[in-house]
């Protein structure tokens with residue numbers, strides 16, 4: 001069973017903070033996007049090109065099911081909450097789900113130039129803000145804790161998660 005799951009829009013810092021949490025807890029990190037790429041043997045833009053977003057979401061659900069069954073830190077992809085089945089898996093998992101939240105314009109600045117995020121690449125700021133608004137309730141629906149990441153560093157966000165959840169005790173309970 002995963003120890004903590006990170007959700008939030010593209011650029012919120014899920015991968016970055018997942019890496020820091022994994023270092024601190026000595027747990028392995030599964031980054032859902034990286035697992036999808038490793039399992040498929042293809043980059044995310046190539047998966048989108050070949051099987052579209054629908055095909056990508058199917059791979060994502062499969063990767064989510066497998067990852068939730070392991071004792072790891074789990075950083076998800078920004079769109080994981082768009083699928084009802086994924087929201088159900090996240091709501092029913094017995095571990096904390098942390099929503100990393102930030103203003104859409106801040107996140108857009110972090111990811112807009114990145115060719116590896118096909119959805120962000122095709123959006124202007126207004127489109128990205130609309131996407132953020134469409135997804136906001138979904139992140140709230142699946143999460144147990146919200147942390148703002150606009151005006152803070154990844155280290156500070158990691159410390160905040162640590163102050164709320166005692167991973168040592170959690171791991172003893174799970175082992």
Ligand SMILES: Nc1ncnc2c1ncn2[C@@H]1O[C@H](COP(=O)(O)OP(=O)(O)OP(=O)(O)O)[C@@H](O)[C@H]1O
Pocket residue numbers: 008009010011012013014015016017033075076077078079110111117149150152153154157
């Ligand atoms: N708190 C922060 N302050 C400033 N920059 C940050 C912060 N967190 C992450 N970043 C930067 O934002 C960029 C995106 O971060 P990251 O890849 O961790 O986002 P993500 O939530 O995993 O996105 P995705 O959903 O696309 O996987 C990186 O360049 C990272 O260094």
Ligand SMILES: O=C(O)C1=C[C@@H](O)[C@@H](O)[C@H](O)C1
Pocket residue numbers: 009010033044076077078079080116117118119
């Ligand atoms: O927000 C999204 O829909 C996405 C976010 C990324 O993490 C990747 O999972 C992919 O680029 C789709």
Ligand SMILES: [Mg+2]
Pocket residue numbers: 014015016031033075076077
């Ligand atoms: Mg990521």
